[in-house]
Amino acid sequence: MTSTVTEMARTMNGQPDELRRILSDWGPIKVAMERIAGRRVFVVGTGTSWHAANQGAYFLRLAGVDALAMSAADCALWGPRPSRPDALVLLSHRGTKRFTSDVLKRARGDGVPTVAIGGEGAPGVDIATVTQETSPTFTASHLGALARLAQLAVALGAELGPLEAVPGAVATTLQSPATIVEVPDRGLEFVGAGPNQWTASEGALKAREAARLFTSGLAMEQLRHGPGFALGPQDALVCLDGGGPASARLSEVASAIEARGTRVHRFAARDLGEPLSVFALTATVQRIALDFAVQLGTDPDHVSSPEWDAIEL
DSSP: OOOOOSHHHHHHHTHHHHHHHHHTOOHHHHHHHHHHTTSOEEEEESTHHHHHHHHHHHHHHTTTOOEEEEEHHHHHHTOOOOOTTSEEEEEESSSOOHHHHHHHHHHHHTTOOEEEEESTTOTTOSEEOSSOOSSSSOOHHHHHHHHHHHHHHHHTTOOOOOGGGHHHHHHHHHHSOOOOOOOOSSOEEEEEOTTHHHHHHHHHHHHHHHHOOOOEEEEHHHHHTTGGGGOOTTOEEEEEEOOSTTHHHHHHHHHHHHTTTOEEEEEEOOTTOHHHHHHHHHHHHHHHHHHHHHHHTOOTTOOOOHHHHTSOO
């Protein structure tokens, strides 16, 4: 596993054990399932939890649930927002962010059935994930939330694949020989298809937080229709392939960009099927972000400044 001595690295290395613990604990899932069954479900989060919300909504749709992912700020300020016939699944690592707290408080006040997923001890949490992280580059709490969302979808009838194999797949990713993605001279893009478009977004976010590196994460078709044409020999592309119906198209797009001189780094996780590929590929982008921090000499455990901290969470 990665050996860099930071809280981010330590937390990443503990993820397989945390996932084994979470995926053996179905107690709170049955209560949550009964609370949201038969309703339209809003899955809401901010930042990393916004990426998890989109993947969680994808999991729930595989169970036949009418699930809609919303960013917490959009839900709080503009809507749509859940009403009494709906349900809310709220994701928050610490339960302290302004808009996620607003959404949860409003929903509970309006009598909307709610399920709050977050770190142990987070205010109002119904389903706990992991001990709250001290590094703000959230890793284990993100995979923990994805595991809880997968459990909830399976309880509602989704066939996601062998959940019990997820911890081993994450361990294999973390233990595999490092493939260093060198910091490019100019631009860096992460790209994925289907549920892994959000893994790409998570990779970009983690690289920005851990290494202060300017990068972005895009869905396959978004990259194809415009942004990809701007990539050239000074740039790099991280391609995340979870299999599924867009795998060949993703390869085609990556190859076209590579032909323009861009360095393309391909990572695949197809063994467990596309839905569960998000776990191994998320571990992959976590490793890349930490590697960037090492290359650039940044501290992945310190993501703040006086100006930044002055803005309410």
